[in-house]
Amino acid sequence: MNKALGIDIGGTKISCALINTQGEIISEVEKFKTPKTSKEIEQKLKEIISKYEQDVDFTAIATAGAVNNENNKITGSTANLPAGYKDIDFMTLGNKKIFIENDANCACWAEYKKGASFGYKNSIMLTLGTGVGGGIIINSKLLKGSTGAAGEMHFPLSRASRRLCTCNSYDCYEIYASGNGLKKTGEEIFEDKNITTYDIIEKAKNNDKKALRALEIWQEDIARGMLGLQNIFDTECFVLSGSMEQFVDVKKVEEYINNKTVTSKTKVFHAKAGNMAGMIGAVLLGYDTIL
Numbered sequence: 001m002n003k004a005l006g007i008d009i010g011g012t013k014i015s016c017a018l019i020n021t022q023g024e025i026i027s028e029v030e031k032f033k034t035p036k037t038s039k040e041i042e043q044k045l046k047e048i049i050s051k052y053e054q055d056v057d058f059t060a061i062a063t064a065g066a067v068n069n070e071n072n073k074i075t076g077s078t079a080n081l082p083a084g085y086k087d088i089d090f091m092t093l094g095n096k097k098i099f100i101e102n103d104a105n106c107a108c109w110a111e112y113k114k115g116a117s118f119g120y121k122n123s124i125m126l127t128l129g130t131g132v133g134g135g136i137i138i139n140s141k142l143l144k145g146s147t148g149a150a151g152e153m154h155f156p157l158s159r160a161s162r163r164l165c166t167c168n169s170y171d172c173y174e175i176y177a178s179g180n181g182l183k184k185t186g187e188e189i190f191e192d193k194n195i196t197t198y199d200i201i202e203k204a205k206n207n208d209k210k211a212l213r214a215l216e217i218w219q220e221d222i223a224r225g226m227l228g229l230q231n232i233f234d235t236e237c238f239v240l241s242g243s244m245e246q247f248v249d250v251k252k253v254e255e256y257i258n259n260k261t262v263t264s265k266t267k268v269f270h271a272k273a274g275n276m277a278g279m280i281g282a283v284l285l286g287y288d289t290i291l
């Protein structure tokens with residue numbers, strides 16, 4: 001058949017489409033509002049899978065949370081999905097094989113197979129949104145760790161104890177490098193607790209000096225964490241994705257890392273695999289993993 005059903009499960013919507021072995025979407029992309037309970041999510045997934053299953057080799061699911069490929073259980077944080085989501089037995093949702101992987105890892109794989117990091121055996125993808133997601137590819141293999149949770153971008157940048165992160169550590173990378181991190185930096189510069197990420201971006205577009213300074217500090221914080229990652233993993237390139245990456249000057253970040261790294265020089269790219277990178281990567285990784 002040479003095609004699979006790709007499904008992307010997010011906190012607000014579930015998307016699905018048929019995708020071929022080249023990672024091309026070959027059907028309409030269907031989108032559904034994510035149901036409120038895990039039972040309803042399970043039901044929705046069963047409906048989607050039964051509709052397409054006879055036409056595909058397998059189903060590939062990109063999900064929030066870390067995925068243990070040994071038992072296909074979700075182990076990591078799924079804060080934006082209902083309680084009980086982690087207990088869904090994904091393998092029983094259809095009659096054909098089902099492959100499941102963390103959404104950031106899937107998007108990272110899509111970039112590697114047909115996007116910005118195509119041709120590079122060692123790369124790291126950072127998804128800059130409300131939080132920071134990540135995927136790490138070493139020698140053409142996705143780094144999974146012992147339980148499947150590797151690539152969580154939570155590590156302290158300082159010991160100032162100023163900002164509490166969603167992971168309960170102070171001054172963690174995510175609380176500086178995310179959209180929420182830009183808001184916190186803006187709060188400090190404008191001395192205004194109510195300023196939003198959107199306000200800062202809008203002000204920066206109008207050349208407001210404080211907003212431009214907030215963006216500059218935010219970008220340097222992103223680069224500081226990437227410098228650490230470069231020193232640990234010695235990558236050939238980084239890919240930045242997510243809603244906030246468009247505000248990053250990748251050349252400046254690249255220069256910062258390459259001026260200070262103790263390993264090798266790297267490249268920093270904007271993501272290229274598009275909005276559907278999660279489900280595309282899930283299908284391509286599924287073909288590389290289970291078939």
Ligand SMILES: [Zn+2]
Nearest residue numbers: 154165167172
């Ligand atoms: Zn954290």
